[in-house]
Amino acid sequence: MKHGIRVGVLISVLSAAMIYWMRTIPWMPLEASREAKDIDWLFGLHIDVITFLYVLVNGILIYSIFAFRRKKGEEDAVGANLHGNTKLEIAWTVIPLITVLFFAYLGTIVLSDISAAAADELEVNVTARQWSWSFEYPDAGVKSTELYLPVDRQVKLNMTSVDVIHSFWVPEFRVKMDTVPGMTTNLRMTPSIEGVYKVRCAELCGTAHAAMLGTIRVVSQEEFEAWLQQGQQQETQPEDLSEEELINLGASTADAAGCLACHSVDGTKSVGPSWKGLFGSERPLTDGSTTIADEAYIRESILDPKAKTVAGFPDIMPTNYGETLTSLDVEALIAYIRSLK
Amino acid sequence: MNIKRILLGLIIGVLGGAALYTVMRLLLGMPALASNPWPLVAMAVTTGLIGLMLGIEPSLGLARGLLGMVFGFAVGLLLVYVIRLLLGMTPAWNPEPAWVTGALLGATGFLLGVGVMTDWLKWANGIHTPEQDGPPEGKPAWVRYFGADQNHKVIGVQYTVTGILLLGTAGSFAMIFRTELSKAGIDFLPADLFNTFISIHGIVMIASILLGVGGMANYLVPLMLGARDMAFPRLNSFAFWIAVPGALLIIMALFFGGWDTGWTGYAPLSVRGPLGIDFFMLGVFIFGFSSILGAVNLIATTITMRAPGMSMFRMPIFVWAVLATALIQLTGTQFIGLSFLMVVLERVFNMGFFDPASGGKVLLFQHLFWFYSHPAVYIFILPGLGIISELLPVFARKPLFGYKWIALSSMAIAVMGFLVWAHHMFTAGISDSLRVPFMYSTMLVAVPTGVKFFSWLGTMWRGKLSFPTPMLFVLTSIAVFLIGGLTGPPLATVPTDLHLHDSYYVVGHFHATMFGGFVFPFFAALYFWFPKITGCMYNERLGKIHWFLQTVGFYTMSLYMMRAGLLGMRRRIVDYDPALGVEGYQTVITWAGWIIFISVIIGVANLAWSAYRGKVAEPNPWGSRSPEWQIPSPVPEHNFEEPFEVVGDPYDYGVPGSIYVQMHPKPTSAG
Structure with missing residues (x-):
């Protein structure tokens, strides 16, 4: 005892x-x-x-x-007879x-x-692809590469994937749901603190899985309304912007569309060729020929990456950027790449 | 040793391999010389090694098997090429179906070459073959360990040593990517290679655990039951050797583009990846036969070959654990084989099982996969838990507390393991009407597991404990498996799992269950039965150093893994966001990983050296009552010269005058 x-x-x-x-x-x-x-x-x-x-x-x-350790002199002792x-x-x-x-x-x-639905929940459609996120606000008819959310209002995400399984996880929100090709999965969450967060893909989805991050901006209801309205207005044309504005837009598009998961901007070799010093250089292609990286080449490489593949790099770039990027986005990206001397 | 023959073998091997490679290229309609010289070099090295081995000993089963594998591959590649040529399909050389067929025929060639099918083929032709008795005549004794030997102890050693080799392989890959992770940013390991390395670490560890389990079960079960061998000695040999081409295919995947899906191989990512995925999946498929056939043998042996008087509840408790494990292996393994086979078929024949555009279902893969792969974790841990229950009474000098409860809790875990698979899919998009029932069923697994913990404590209570190396490993097993067990319920609860799923918390959790349920008990078993297997004693001081480093290293590693996961660290990422505040933890995990790695090297070196030069061990150094300790070490060819009868309970250490087995000396003459 x-x-x-x-x-x-x-x-x-x-x-x-x-x-x-x-x-x-x-x-x-x-x-x-x-x-x-x-x-x-x-x-x-x-x-x-x-x-x-x-x-x-x-x-x-x-x-x-x-x-109950065996002490000195107890070499042959036995324990209690308990069955x-x-x-x-x-x-x-x-x-x-x-x-x-x-x-x-x-x-x-x-x-x-x-998982209970609130009466005023905001619906957002989420599309995941290798290796980026895009968002659509069906009620307002707005598309975005960043997820803007009003604070303290429940959002219902209708999610799908166009290629492999990804998983939508925001550690600060504590919730997670896979995006599955061929079906729609749902996730409800109610952001309660304004700020910038990251969606982190939590399901291994291929080469650049680690870099598959998306940006979430939780803002006040007024800011959110204003942002939606801005998105609904006529699309901006590349000519409307100054070169500097175009470059800035290109830089943020590159981040949001997931380009930087594979392409560095500082010359480091990654999954894809670095953008630094790319513009105007001679590109060796897999078929042995070379080409000069002018605007037409870069546009083609974004919209139809399989047309010309640079030697020494795998031919794995997604082919659907034509659907997910606007023509403004593409021109902005070209301006951004041009600026990376 | 015949130096001339060895050199000749080496030269013929190198030249033959280079010639075969060149001829194959010509036959397949390619230029004789490739721009990439490395496949030629790899081929010449492989066949050179085979030639070397055949030069050392021409009857060496392993070398003949490898030669058979090379030719099987060649036949498979040519077969597909010729069929496509005849059918007018273009291009006639299509790597994917060709290599898949090559892999299947390569594995078949290995089995034919190694000789595990020789007896069966003779039987098919009406030729009688006697059961093997003793080592092959006129050859060095070590040769039997490299060929198709039918003795369960030889096969047990084959399993165990191969398991340790794979443990080292998988551990080395872990150290490479662990070092990459010690700092944020990509330092030296490109993303694709990182993904391949984590995948190979996972699946090779699993293969190594299955082999380790097979080794313990094969060596110990017949001895513990008083049998002269397993029920089906030829099948036993086949079950071990089919695992070898399986493991080789998995490792070959590295040279065919690797694979970036993790060991789980989820479709549709696995449908899209490089050729290496076919090798990985076929390797697992073939390896699965080893599990299934080994299980048949263990079940039959346990049911039919127990010594007189050994009722089921008088078996050593480890046999109960093996029986429960074998039942899972026999009934579950088909499902991972099926799921991987379906991916290969979708890749080769465009059968859209998992492709929504062709009427397939993405989630189907996960259901099939986890229907085996969850119970599989009980395959990994039940034998280890059996080792804990087996050794505790010996070192506590006290009966096992609640023998029947422990025995039946293993069976309960085996059955319940099949009812919980969907908890791996809580965030996969399944409905709440599945998530909630699976939350309840998963929670229930905690109950039989808890019974084991409390019964172990009951066994230690008021015992007379001593602490040689095996006991130290047993104690750490309990403490580490406790971490693994207790961190399970937050994953089983759906709301908390929404945060934890696919995070580093999961990584910490399952490493704790694997180390507590397999790695620590496996080393306990190795140290405990080492004198039985080799007749020599290991070095106690080195054993304790191994134990101390591995314990400290592992505790640190798993706790910090879980901590990082809670903060938002994801699984399977080559680079992480330093803003999460996990970089310091990652550095510590890397150091801890290296400590574990070094400790295992010390342990294996100790055992290897002691087997070679160790002191002669006492016949029963632990004072165990189990039948295998009542006979000489190493064990004679057919185990028990004298038949025995079971007259008492296995663990009555504290009961005066009780005996477990009564040896009956053989009558000296038949008359």
Whole structure:
């Protein structure tokens, strides 16, 4: 009995201290959505129980190592004649059973809470491709390579992929959903803090998976309305912009459309050729010929990448940029590449 | 050793390989010389090594198998070329179907060459072949370890050593990409190669674990049951050797563009990737036969070959774990084979199983894949948990607490393992009417696992514990598997999984289950039965150094992996965003990984050196009651010279006067 009392006291004190300590640790990144609050609460509860069980098992283990070790002169000694205890076995079957069922029940409740539809939810269509994200606001008829969201309003994402499986994850929002070719998946979330976040593709999707990031801008309702209206207005023509504006637009398009996942702008060799010093240079092609990288060549390489492939690089660039980029985007990209001397 | 013959073999091998390569190119309608010299070099090196081995010992099964594989490939490539030529298909040389056929015939050629089918082919022709008795006559003793030997102990050693070789291979790939990850930014490993390396690390580790499990089961089960061998010795040999071409195909994938899908090979990414994916998937498909056939053998042996008096509940507890494992292997492995075969068929014949445009379903792949691949983790851990239960009573000098509960909890895990697969798909786009039931079923797995933990604690309670190296590994197994087990429920709960899924938290979680459930128990078993297998003792001090480094390294690695995942670190990325604040953790994980790597080298070196030069071990150094410790070490050819009868329970260490096995000396003459 004395061992039981000692270990009981040890575990009570240690587990209380450990649970207290664990609660002070900021496990998660910024809590920037309403769903994050529910999920973090449930995770915290998990951590409490995990900590208790961790101390319980390790407490008995370590106590046994010290209290029941074979001492000098006990070389042939044997342990107590204990074969088992059915009551104990039933107890440590039933108590864990109730605990896990309780957690599954809590999980069900929280899941139904965070996936319930709000009356004023905003619908956004999300398309994933190797290796970029694009967004469409069907009610306003606006397309974008960045996801603008109004703060404190629920958004329902209708997501699909045009090539392989990707996964939409915003760690600050705590939610994740795959985008699957041939079907539409849904994800609801309610951003609660204004700011800039990243969508991080969480499903291995090929070469540039690590770089498949998208930008999310959570803004006030007014800013969001203004941005939508701007998007609805007549499309800007390349001639309307100064060279500098065009270059700036090209730089942000390159980032948002995922170009920079494979093409560096500082001369580093990556999956695709670097853009630095590209414009006007002589390009060796896979068929042994060469060509000069003028505007027509760059335009063709964006819209029909298979037409001419540079020697030494894999022919893996997506062929659908003609559908996802506007002609303004393409001209801006050309201006940007031209500027990278 | 015949130096002249060895040199001749080497020269013939190199020249023959180069000639075969050139002739193949000409036959396939290509110019004799390729612009890329490396395939020629690789071919010449391979056949040179085969020639070298044949020069050392012309009957060496491994070398003959490799030669058969080379010719099988050549026949397959030509076959497809000729068929396409005759059918007027252009181009007649199409690498994908040609190499796929080559791989299948190559594996067949290996099996024919190594000699595991020789007896069966003779039987087909009505020729009687006797059961093998002892090592091949007139040859060095080591030759039997490199050929189609039918003795379960030889096969057990073959499995274990191959498993350790693959463990080292997969671990080395891990160290390369782990070093790349120690700092943000891409330092030396390009993205495509990184993706290939993580994939090969995953699948080769799995192959190595399956071989390690096979090694422990094959060596120990007949000994523990009192059998002279396995139920089907020829099938046993076949089951081991078919794993070898499977593993070779997986490694060959590296030279055919690698593969960037991870070991999970999700369609449609795997349908689009390089030729290496075919090699990887066919390799796994062929490897699967090893699991299935090995399982048939273990089940039959356990059911039919127990010693007199050994009822099921008097078997050593490890046999229960192996039985549960074998049942999963027998019923589940087909599904990963099927899912990978379907991807290969879609690639080669455009069968649109997973292509929505052809009426296929993307998610179908994941259902098929995880229907095996979730239960597979129980294949990896159940034998390890069996080792923990097996060794604890020996070092606690006390009966196993709740024998029947532990035995049946293994069976419960085996059955429940088949009901939880969709938790790998909580974020895949399946409906809530699937997510919620699978959340409940997944949670239930915690219950039989908990029974094991508490029963282990019960076994230690009021024992007389001693701590040689195997016991230290057992204790760390419990502590590490505890981390793996306890971090499971947040993944099983759908809302928290929405954050954790496919993050580094998952990476930390399953590495803890794999190390606690396999790696640490596997080393415990290696140290524990090392004196039985070799008759020599390992170096205790080095064993403890190995244990200490691996324990410290692993604890650090898995905890920091989970920490990084919570902060937003994704799985399988070559580069991460330093803004997440995980770079410091990544550096620590890399250092910890290197410590584990070094500790394993120390451990393996200790065992290898001790097998060669170790002190002679006592017949029963641990004072175990198990039957295999009641006979000489190393074990005689057919195990028990004297038949025995089971007259008590296996683990009654604290019970005065009790015995488990009663040896019956053989009558001296038949009359």
